[in-house]
Amino acid sequence: MNSFGKSIKRLAAMLLFIMCMALCLYCAVCIAFPLEHYGLIKKYCDEYGLSTARVCAFINAESHFDNLAESHKGAKGLMQIMDSTALWAAEEIPIEDFSPEDLKNPETNIRIGCWYLHRLDVQFHGDRTLIMAAYNAGSGNVSSWLGNNTYSGDGRTLDKIPFEETEKYVNKINFYEKVYSLLIKVNFYE
Numbered sequence: 001m002n003s004f005g006k007s008i009k010r011l012a013a014m015l016l017f018i019m020c021m022a023l024c025l026y027c028a029v030c031i032a033f034p035l036e037h038y039g040l041i042k043k044y045c046d047e048y049g050l051s052t053a054r055v056c057a058f059i060n061a062e063s064h065f066d067n068l069a070e071s072h073k074g075a076k077g078l079m080q081i082m083d084s085t086a087l088w089a090a091e092e093i094p095i096e097d098f099s100p101e102d103l104k105n106p107e108t109n110i111r112i113g114c115w116y117l118h119r120l121d122v123q124f125h126g127d128r129t130l131i132m133a134a135y136n137a138g139s140g141n142v143s144s145w146l147g148n149n150t151y152s153g154d155g156r157t158l159d160k161i162p163f164e165e166t167e168k169y170v171n172k173i174n175f176y177e178k179v180y181s182l183l184i185k186v187n188f189y190e
Helices: 003-032 038-048 052-063 083-092 100-104 106-123 128-137 139-146 164-185
Strands: none
Touching: 038 052, 038 106, 052 106, 052 164, 083 100, 083 106, 100 106, 106 128, 128 139, 128 164
């Protein structure tokens, strides 16, 4: 085989390798960062003034987009909402004839989850760290941390998150939001 033939063969092998790597990367991103129900997410993000990338990050962290997910504590659906929070939301929104089993319905779950994130946004004056920590550990815990000099020097922001799980959760949401923001911006899912 002449040198031109060998060069063509190497080029073809290299292109095949690059295509395989690109396909593997695409599959890995699709598995790690799924996106379902985007129309519903956008609808309720628009209604409650939320970032779609942030809500996608919460859903991925909470259930990995499994609308039938249920935690050992009883949180249900895509955004892992507790029955007590859902019943409160259903009264406030309002949602007629609501039952906690409705949390397995993607639209109901996303609607209530976005409503709750909006409530946390108002309660914590838009502080993203406080909102994320409250979604994981509860707003009562976050409020008590803000009143404790060990965790908050100014009573408005957290210097330290005392729950390791919550600190990891906040970091995960921040990372996931950056990834979803990029993927949505470049129309990865279309």
